[in-house]
Amino acid sequence: xxxxxxxxxxxxxxxxxxxxxxxxxxxxxxxxxxxxxxxxxxxxxxxxxxxxxxxxxxxxxxxxxxxxxxxxxxxxxxxxxxxxxxxxxxxxxxxxxxxxxxxxxxxxxxxxxxxxxxxxxxxxxxxxxxxxxxxxxxxxxxxxxxxxxxxxxxxxxxxxxxxxxxxxxxxxxxxxxxxxxxxxxxxxxxxxxxxxxxxxxxxxxxxxxxxxxxxxxxxxxxxxxxxxxxxxxxxxxxxxxxxxxxxxxxxxxxxxxxxxxxxxxxxxxxxxxxxxxxxxxxxxxxxxxxxxxxxxxxxxxxxxxxxxxxxxxxxxxxxxxxxxxxxxxxxxxxxxxxxxxxxxxxxxxxxxxxxxxxxxxxxxxxxxxxxxxxxxxxxxxxxxxxxxxxxxxxxxxxxxxxxxxxxxxxxxxxxxxxxxxxxxxxxxxxxxxxxxxxxxxxxxxxxxxxxxxxxxxxxxxxxxxxxxxxxxxxxxxxxxxxxxxxxxxxxxxxxxxxxxxxxxxxxxxxxxxxxxxxxxxxxxxxxxxxxxxxxxxxxxxxxxxxxxxxxxxxxxxxxxxxxxxxxxxxxxxxxxxxxxxxxxxxxxxxxxxxxxxxxxxxxxxxxxxxxxxxxxxxxxxxxxxxxxxxxxxxxxxxxxxxxxxxxxxxxxxxxxxxxxxxxxxxxxxxxxxxxxxxxxxxxxxxxxxxxxxxxxxxxx
Numbered sequence: 001x002x003x004x005x006x007x008x009x010x011x012x013x014x015x016x017x018x019x020x021x022x023x024x025x026x027x028x029x030x031x032x033x034x035x036x037x038x039x040x041x042x043x044x045x046x047x048x049x050x051x052x053x054x055x056x057x058x059x060x061x062x063x064x065x066x067x068x069x070x071x072x073x074x075x076x077x078x079x080x081x082x083x084x085x086x087x088x089x090x091x092x093x094x095x096x097x098x099x100x101x102x103x104x105x106x107x108x109x110x111x112x113x114x115x116x117x118x119x120x121x122x123x124x125x126x127x128x129x130x131x132x133x134x135x136x137x138x139x140x141x142x143x144x145x146x147x148x149x150x151x152x153x154x155x156x157x158x159x160x161x162x163x164x165x166x167x168x169x170x171x172x173x174x175x176x177x178x179x180x181x182x183x184x185x186x187x188x189x190x191x192x193x194x195x196x197x198x199x200x201x202x203x204x205x206x207x208x209x210x211x212x213x214x215x216x217x218x219x220x221x222x223x224x225x226x227x228x229x230x231x232x233x234x235x236x237x238x239x240x241x242x243x244x245x246x247x248x249x250x251x252x253x254x255x256x257x258x259x260x261x262x263x264x265x266x267x268x269x270x271x272x273x274x275x276x277x278x279x280x281x282x283x284x285x286x287x288x289x290x291x292x293x294x295x296x297x298x299x300x301x302x303x304x305x306x307x308x309x310x311x312x313x314x315x316x317x318x319x320x321x322x323x324x325x326x327x328x329x330x331x332x333x334x335x336x337x338x339x340x341x342x343x344x345x346x347x348x349x350x351x352x353x354x355x356x357x358x359x360x361x362x363x364x365x366x367x368x369x370x371x372x373x374x375x376x377x378x379x380x381x382x383x384x385x386x387x388x389x390x391x392x393x394x395x396x397x398x399x400x401x402x403x404x405x406x407x408x409x410x411x412x413x414x415x416x417x418x419x420x421x422x423x424x425x426x427x428x429x430x431x432x433x434x435x436x437x438x439x440x441x442x443x444x445x446x447x448x449x450x451x452x453x454x455x456x457x458x459x460x461x462x463x464x465x466x467x468x469x470x471x472x473x474x475x476x477x478x479x480x481x482x483x484x485x486x487x488x489x490x491x492x493x494x495x496x497x498x499x500x501x502x503x504x505x506x507x508x509x510x511x512x513x514x515x516x517x518x519x520x521x522x523x524x525x526x527x528x529x530x531x532x533x534x535x536x537x538x539x540x541x542x543x544x545x546x547x548x549x550x551x552x553x554x555x556x557x558x559x560x561x562x563x564x565x566x567x568x569x570x571x572x573x574x575x576x577x578x579x580x581x582x583x584x585x586x587x588x589x590x591x592x593x594x595x596x597x598x599x600x601x602x603x604x605x606x607x608x609x610x611x612x613x614x615x616x617x618x619x620x621x622x623x624x625x626x627x628x629x630x631x632x633x634x635x636x637x638x639x640x641x642x643x644x645x646x647x648x649x650x651x652x653x654x655x656x657x658x659x660x661x662x663x664x665x666x667x668x669x670x671x672x673x674x675x676x677x678x679x680x681x682x683x684x685x686x687x688x689x690x691x692x693x694x695x696x697x698x699x700x
Contacts, residue, residue, distance in 0.1 A: 011146045012159040015045040018139040019161075022132050024118035025099070025241045025264060029106075030058065030066055031114040031147050037061065039070060039114060042148065045159035046264045047119065048191045048238060053325040054094060056156070059317075064091045069103035070115040072639075075136075076103040079126045090305050097239040100124035104136060106144035111673075113147050116140060121241035161264040184272035191266055193217040193234045205256055205271050224250055230258070237262035247274050306443055311458070312336075312451040316346030319444060324348055324421065327433070331401055331422035335370060336448065337363065337415050342370060345417070345448075354399050367392055370418040373408040377415070379438050380406040384426040403427040405437055409445035416449045473501040476509050478573040480690040482663035484671060486635075487683055496527040496564070497633045497685040502538050507574040510538045510547075513631040513687050514566035514585065514608075530555060530564050530608065544568045544581035548605065548616040552583065556612035563607040567631055569689070571623060576691055578629060581618040583608045586634050586644070589652045593626030597656040599648055625693040628663065630655055635682030636674055650674075663688040 015027045026046035030039040037060035041052060058067050065088055069076045078084040078101045085092035100120035106113045118136065128136065167175070176199075179186050185202025187195055195213045203210040212221055219225045229246050237244040237260040244260045255274040260267050302323055309315045316334050324332045331349035335342040342361045358370075365371050369380050369392055382388040382404050385396035396402060401422035409417040419441060429437070473481055483499055496516025503509055512534045516527045533551040542550060547568050555564060567585040571578045580588065580600070584607040590598045603617040623629055630651070637647030651674065658669040667688050 009157065009159075011043050011143070011148070012045070012157060014139070014142055014146055015043055015159045016161065018116075018118070018135075018143070019046060019264070021135040022118055022139065023120060024102075025121050026119040026239070028052065028066075028117040029114065029143060029147070030070070030116070031106075031149075032060070032070065032112060034149075039066060041156045042114070043157035043159060046161060046191070048193070048235070049156070049158055050192060051095075051235065051239070052156075054321065056325075057321060064088055065101060065103040066115045066117050069117075070105050070112055073105050073107070073112060077101070077128065079124060080122075093303075095239065097236050098122040098242070099239050102128065102136060104140050106140055106147065108144040108147070113144050116143055119239065123242075163265070184270060186271070187213075187218075187269045189217075189234065189267040189269060191238055193219075193231060193267075196266065202269075202271050205250075205273070207250055224248065233258065233260055234267055237267050302440070303443060306447045309447060310451065311455050312345055312448065315444070315447045315451045319419070320346055320348050323440065327421060327437070328423070328427075329421040330424045331399075331420075333358070333370075333420040333422070334417065334448075335361075335419075336417040336452065337374060340364070342418065349422070350399065357398070369395070369404070369406045370420060373406045374415040374418055377408055377410050377413075379408060379434070379441065381429045381434060382406075383428045400424065403429075405429060405434075407437060407441035407444075409441055409448055411445045411449045416445055416452070419444060469498060470500055474503050476501070476503060476573070478692055478694045479509060479571070480663045480692060481511075482667040482686075482688040482690075484667050484686045485684070486671070496524060496562075497635065497683040498527045498531045499631070499685050499687045500531055500535060501687075502535055504538065504541075504570075507572055509571050509573065510544075511569045511571065511631060511687060511689055512538070512566065513633065513685060514564055514583075515633045515635075515683075515685070516564045517562045526555070526558075526562050526564065529558065530566065534566070534568065538568075538570075543618065544570045544579050545616040545618040548581050548583050548608065549614065552606075552608045552610075552614050552616075553612045555609035558609075563609050565607055565634075567602070569629065569631065571689065571691070573691060576622060576624050577620055578623040578689075579618050579620045581605065581616050583616060586632065586637060586648060589630040589632075589648070589655055590621065590623070591628040591630065591655045591660075593624060595656050595660075597652040599652055623689070623691055625691050627691065628655070628660070628666065629689040630670075631687040631689070633683065633685040635684040636671075636686060638682065663690045 011029070015029065018024065019027050027044065028041065028047065029043040031042045032038075033040055039058040039060060041056045044052060055064070055066075058064065060067055060071055065076045065078065078087060080100060081092060081096070081098045084101060099122055101117065102120075103115055103117045105115050116139070179199050180201065182201070185199045185205050187199065187202045188197040190196055194215055194217055198210045198213050200210070203213070206213070206218070206222060208222060217231075219230045225248055227248070229248060233244045233246050241262055243262075245258065247255055247257050249255050257272050257274040259270045261270070302318060305318045306315065309318055319334065320332055329349075332347065333344065333350060333355070334346040336345045340363050342358070342363065344355055344359050347355050361368060361371065363371055363374060369382070373380055382391070385402040388396040388402070388404065399422065402425055403423040405421045407419045407421070408415060409419060421437070469485060473483055481501055485497065485499070497514070498516075499511075499513045501509065501511050512531070514527070514530055516530065530551060533554050534547060537547045537550045548566060551566070564583070565585040566583040567588060568581050569578050569588075580602045582602040583605045587602055588600050590600055592598070600621060602619050605616045606614045632651070634644070637651050638644060639647060651670070654670050654673040655666070658666055658673065660666050667686055671684070671686065
C-alpha cells in the first residue's frame with residue numbers, strides 16, 4: 001500500500017478535498033478492472049486499511065453498496081446501521097458499527113469507471129442535505145477524471161489526514177508535561193491501532209515498558225488486552241467517529257477503564273483505574289494468537305455471503321477473498337474430492353509448479369496431510385516447518401510454507417474436499433482459532449457441495465437450451481445478421497428466449513424472436529415447440545399474421561399453462577420492405593441509414609397460447625440498405641423499478657449512438673452499453689437484421 005506522501009498526489013488531494021466539502025469522515029475509491037467485472041480498491045482515506053481487507057476486490061454483481069452503485073449507475077444511501085442491515089445485510093454483518101454511507105458511480109463521460117464510497121459519522125440525518133449532495137456529485141466528476149487506469153501496482157493509495165496544526169519544540173514539551181500531570185494516563189493510536197505516543201502514567205497502568213508498546217498494537221503485546229474488546233472498540237470509534245468506553249482486567253485483578261476519542265488521524269485513549277467489581281477473567285495463552293475482532297467479522301461476512309453464493313467459483317472466491325486475509329495466510333489451496341483423487345478448485349499464493357505437483361493426488365496416498373485429513377475427518381494444524389517436516393518429510397521445503405491449517409470438508413460423513421491455509425513463517429493457532437476454522441470448514445463443505453450440484457444442473461440446463469436454439473443462422477445474400485443470446489446470471493433454471501432466421505425463397509427471408517414465460521425445463525420445451533411451429537408455418541408460405549395465428553392455435557391446444565410473446569418479420573430483400581406481426585412482444589427498433597432511430601409501434605396482439613381464436617395484425621415498414629432492424633427480448637430493456645418504455649427508449653438511443661462497422665460489432669457494443677455483460681436477472685436475446693445494397697440473384 002502506498003502511504004508516504006499520498007496526500008500530495010492528485011488523487012490523494014482530491015480525496016481530502018472530498019471529505020472536507022462533504023463532511024465525510026472516510027472515503028474510498030474503487031476502479032473498474034479493465035479485464036474483468038471487478039471493482040478494485042484504488043485509494044482510501046480516514047479508514048483503517050485492514051477493515052477493507054474483505055473488499056479489496058469486489059465482483060460487480062455483488063449485493064453490496066459500492067457494486068450496486070457502479071452497476072446501476074445511481075447513488076446508494078444508508079443513513080444508519082439499521083438501514084444498512086435491511087438493504088445490505090452482508091455488509092452490515094461485517095461492519096456492525098453505526099455510520100451513514102453513500103456510494104456513487106464514477107463516470108468520466110465514456111461510461112462507468114468505478115465508484116466512490118463516503119462514510120459520515122454516527123448521527124447523520126436520514127438524507128443527504130442539498131449542499132452535501134451537490135458536493136458529492138462534484139467530487140464524483142473530479143475523481144472520475146483522476147482514476148489512474150489499470151489500478152495501483154503497489155496496492156491502494158492510503159491518504160493520511162494532515163496534522164491539526166504544527167507545534168514548536170517548546171509547545172511540544174509543554175504538551176508532554178500537561179499530559180503527565182493529569183491523573184491516569186494517555187496514549188495515542190493511529191487509525192490501524194498502533195501506539196504513536198504513550199505517557200508514563202499509561203505505561204504504569206498497563207504494566208509495561210513504553211518502548212515495548214510504541215509502534216505496536218496493544219492487543220498484540222499485552223495478552224490481557226487480546227480479547228476482541230479493545231480492537232473492536234478502536235474500530236467502532238474510528239468508523240462511527242463517536243467516543244467509546246469499556247473496561248478490561250489487568251492481571252491479577254486490577255480493572256482499568258478505557259475511553260477512546262477518535263478523529264480522522266487516529267484515536268486518543270485515556271486510561272484510569274476502575275472501581276468495577278472483580279469478575280472471572282479470560283486469560284489467553286501467551287504463545288497463542290487469539291481470535292481478532294476483524295477475524296470474527298470477516299467470518300460472519302463469509303457466512304452471510306455463502307448464503308448467496310451459487311457456483312463453485314463463487315464459493316471458492318469468497319473463501320479466498322475473506323478468510324485468507326482475515327487469518328493472515330499467505331497461501332490457500334482448496335481441493336474437491338472426485339473419483340478417488342483431489343482436484344484443485346482454487347488457489348492463492350502458491351507457485352504454479354507447486355499447484356501442479358499436487359493436482360490429481362490419489363486419495364490412497366499416505367504422505368499427504370490433505371489425504372490424511374480426509375481419511376480421518378480431523379483437521380490438522382502445523383505451527384512450523386520443523387513440525388511439518390517431522391510428519392511429512394519434504395513438504396515444507398517443496399511448498400515454501402512453514403505453518404499450515406489443513407481442514408477437511410465433510411458433508412454427512414462424506415468427504416467433498418479439503419482446504420489448506422498456509423503461512424511462510426511459523427505461527428501458533430490458538431484454541432479459539434482452531435475452533436472457528438473447524439466450524440468454517442463445515443460451512444465451506446456444505447456450500448461447496450451445494451455449489452457442485454448447482455454447477456452440474458446449470459451445465460445440463462445450458463446444454464439443453466443450447467440444443468434448442470439454432471447452432472448457426474443460414475447465410476443470406478443481401479442481408480447481414482448478428483444474433484446474441486446471454487443466459488441470466490442469477491438463478492439456476494433455464495429460460496425460454498428464442499430466435500431464428502428462415503430462408504423462404506430467392507428474395508425473401510423471415511426472422512422471429514420470442515420469449516416463453518418462466519425459467520424452467522417446461523419453458524425450454526415450449527420454446528422448442530414454438531420455434532418449430534413458426535418455422536413450419538413460415539416455410540409453408542403463411543403471411544406474418546397467419547403464422548402467429550396458427551402457432552397460437554397449436555400452443556393453445558397443447559395447453560402448456562405458459563404464455564409466449566413473439567415477433568415475426570417477413571423481409572423482401574428485392575423491395576426492401578419488411579412486414580411485421582407481434583404477439584405481445586416488445587417493439588422492434590429501426591436504425592435508419594443516417595443513424596436516426598425509431599421505435600416501431602407494431603400492433604401488439606395477444607400473447608400466444610391465451611385464446612385459440614386470436615387474430616393478429618401486420619404492418620409494413622421500409623428497410624433500405626444501411627438500415628438495421630433490432631429484435632430483442634425484454635431482458636435487454638427491463639430493469640427493476642424502471643418503466644419498460646424508458647428501457648426501450650434507452651436501447652434506441654444506444655443503437656443510434658453506437659458506431660456501426662457491422663451488425664456483429666453493433667450487437668456487442670449495444671450489449672455492453674446496456675450492461676448486459678454484468679448482471680442479468682433475465683435471459684437476453686438480440687437479433688439484428690441489416691440489408692445490403694446487393695440484390696440477391698439466382699442461387700440464393
